Amino acid sequence: MEAYANLLIIVILVILSLVIVEALYAYFVKKIKLRTMDMITSLSAGMTNILKNVLGLTVVIFGYKHLFIQFAIAPLDIQWHTYIIAIVALDFATYWHHRLAHRVNIFWNRHVIHHSGEEFNIATGLRQSVSKFVNIAVFFLFPAALLGVPTEVIIMVTPLHLFIQIWYHTTHIGKLGWLEYIIVTPSQHRVHHALNKIYMDKNMSPVFCVWDRLFGTFQEELDEEPCIYGVTRQVNTWNPILINLAHLWLLIKDAWRAKSWLDKLRIWFMPTGWRPADVKEKYPITSADPRNFVKYDTEASSLLKAWSWVQICMLIGMTFHLLYAIAKIGNPDIFIYGVFLFFMVYCFTSLMDRNRNSIWMELVKSIFGLAIIYRMGSWFGLDEIINGGTIFMIIYLIASVFVVGYFVFYEIGKGKLKA
Template identity: 55%
Template sequence: METYGKILLIAMPAFLLLVLAEAYYGVWKGKQTVRNLDMISSLSSGITNVTKDVLGLSIAIIGYGWLVDKLAIVHIENNILTYIIAFVALDFAGYWVHRLDHEYNFFWNAHIIHHSSEDFNLACALRQSISVVFRLFTIFLLPAALLGVPTMVIAVVAPLHLFAQFWYHTQHINKMGFLEKIIVTPSHHRVHHAINPEYLDKNYGQIFIIWDKLFGTYQEELADKPPVYGITRPVQTWNPIKINFMHLGLLIKDAWLTKSWNDKFRIWMMPTGWRPADVAEKYPVHKINDVYNMQKFDTKASPSLHMWSWVQITMTLLFISYLFGNIASINALNAYYIYVYGVFIFLSVYAYTDLMDRNKYAIVWEVIKNSLGIAIILQTGDWFGAAALSPVLKYIIGAYFILSTMFTLWFVMKHAKEDERVAILA
């Protein structure tokens, strides 16, 4: 937990700088692939994901260490070859988990957030799930366990394998010659994120494209079929927490509403997108059929809302950086404090992305978040030990909570008046 937090303190600023650099590069080249609110939504999804991971809010059904202890045929030495084997094993496991996520209704909920952006850029790489509680990933590491690859090697290689999947989420790199035959490139991954019929459920590879070619899921990017991004049932929101549970909510609703008991049970493991016939007929869900004429989700946003959204995500990044840098000291104050802090981060993201959606209930979530923050300061006389850095920090943070409530209320009222004016004119 603490080690991963320290790694993220370095990784987060690096990813943010690269995301912003891509946006500026797009302006310079006259090919902008980044929209501001979509980028903030993607970054916010990354915030919730790393918070969940650092707090350890997921459980492996079978631990890798257990697999090694019980099933290892040999025990290879800890050397450079071991790390190479571990990397390949992780990639093999990643391919199958990724494919499982795409092909079955229940597992798609864990991956929908990553595909929910209707843009394709470095920021959307950060859209990662918070809805997974029980992880199946370890099961697919059986080849590494049989070879006795040490648990510590997997622990070191896994973050590197994950971070190595960031760079190819871009439209600014064309096909890469002979590398197209070996590794996953931006061209391969553009196909994977596209909703064109030719591209759906293709190119699951994470580092090596060889798995797709071996198992029949490879598709080349076609010059006459420009990729269109998103999901066929568009999410229509900037709020990453809502997106994470949207598909699960639909499954639960459909299972409840269908009159067929058989469908109530089989819906979970049916192909992604399948719905009981009676429910689909009575409660149709909007689905994109003509990908080339789709309208991307957007919300009316003034320059002031754009600026305020950046203020909010910047403050959230500062809060989360403090958490990751001080996990041990916060935990020493009280074991449950880091979970309270996690709730605060999630409330922050929910509130300002709901405001980006122009949802009037954004003020409710903002008040809850800021009330929690003020209550922490009043009860403890500090902000999770921040007084050690400066005794005035709690006053600055408290002032932010008050101002944040006031600004959010102002925006909600402003949006209500604008919507009322539009309704009158209509």
């Protein structure tokens, strides 16, 4: 776990650097104004996904090693070509796993967060699921196991494979000529994130676009059809935890409301978007129209935006602390830290949504944090890394209640910001 956490620190630093470079380019060169709340939602979604992964909060039925032992025809020697075979096999597996997420109701829940962003930038690539409670991706690695790709090679290749899927989340790179026939490019992935009818459920390859071309899911980006980003059932919240659970909650409600027991059971495994006829008629849901698309937005003062940036910076800083000191913190305290950070995300993104209950959430968060310090005598040993770290955390926890109180009771409560 410690080695994985250290690797994540490096990956996060590289990705955050890319986010900053793209944002600066967009602002100073393209004169595009940054949408603060959308960016912060993407970053917070990325942090919660990292926390989930490092804390091992996904049930794995069985790992790749089991597949390898049971089905490998002849184990391959670890040479340079073994890594190439592994990347191709992993790419093939990811394509089908990705395609399943787009085609089956229950699996769409774990992927909707990635498509929820109504902007398209590097930060959007960080919108990853925390609602993937059971990992079934290993089933799609059967061809790799059959070919005899060693477990240690898959372990080494997987983080790299994920990382190289970040760069193409951008609108600032056009079509790339002959590369369009080999790899997934920004142009192709813009299509994938678009909700235009012609673009829906297209371009699902992760690295090599050959899978889309072979299996009929390829669509070129058209000049006459600009991409509109987001999902047809707009999530209308900045809260990544709510976004992660939105589709699941809809399925639960529809299954409960359906009269037919068959519908109650099959709704989970029907094509994405399918709803029982009686429920659909009684409880209609308006789908977004790309021709008249209105992005979700909330009124926010410069102070609220600044405070939201403070909160995301605190979240990133504390996540780094958890990853850096994970071995020293140990069990069960790493999970207590994780719960605090998840609740922190819920609190500050609820304020971004102008939720009046944010003040009570913030109060609970601060009491929780102060209780941790009282129990441990410090903030998870932060003083060993930064002198006065615990004092700083105490000041932050107390001050945040008053700051959030200002926004809730003055800017929202007195109409300075419309609630």
